[in-house]
Amino acid sequence: MTTRQVGDVTVIDVVGRITLGEGASAFRDTIRELAANGKKKLLLNLAEVSYIDSSGIGEMVSGFTTVANQGGAVKLLNLTKRVRDLLQITKLYTVFEVFDDEAAAVRSFS
């Protein structure tokens, strides 16, 4: 998992498995650290996520609420079909803003 700055938006390129244990913990720690450092515009690029379970989804939701409570936003970019299906099943597509184009996603924060 790596982070990069595009203007005032922090893009988190998430890679691999986000499941209970190491994957979900690393994901949670990254978002918490960014939030603690005042980063309030987070864009999760999920293009390279191979697997996400309910624990990973839970961490995404926790990250969303943590940052929203600080007046910021967490948005999603490049969902795979499997992640998109999960958001449909869990109704979280009503919570997260989702983008397929990074530039459009970055612009949406302003």
Place this chain on the structure above:
Amino acid sequence: MTLVLDSTLESVDIAEERVLSEAAQAGFDEDQQHHIGMSVRECMVNAVVHGNRYNARKKVTVSISRSAGRLEVIIADEGEGFDMSNLPDPLADENLLRHSGRGLLLMQAFMDEFQIRPHQPRGTEVRMVKYLGKNNH
């Protein structure tokens, strides 16, 4: 085939791998295998974390059976059991932002049959069946 596994996260991976191996041999396609594997993972996490609470003295039993066009997985823990009617609805608006509580929903969405009942003498037993040729999502 029956596996008797320790109450650890390693057991979650072991159960998922064994069931996926059976699913591949049964002829399920990649998406169906993903759904089966994820359902087993969610169920195993519930058994290890919420059921047996990582108790080293308690085991998780995984039974896998395969017949023409059908894969059945039964996962039982030795925990205190729980009342499903007391679980919050993860799709209710007021629960959408909860951190947890989506595992059962995913299992029910991904498998063709899903049953949960008390396991004797104690614990919870989940029975899940997937049929070849059906596609849930």
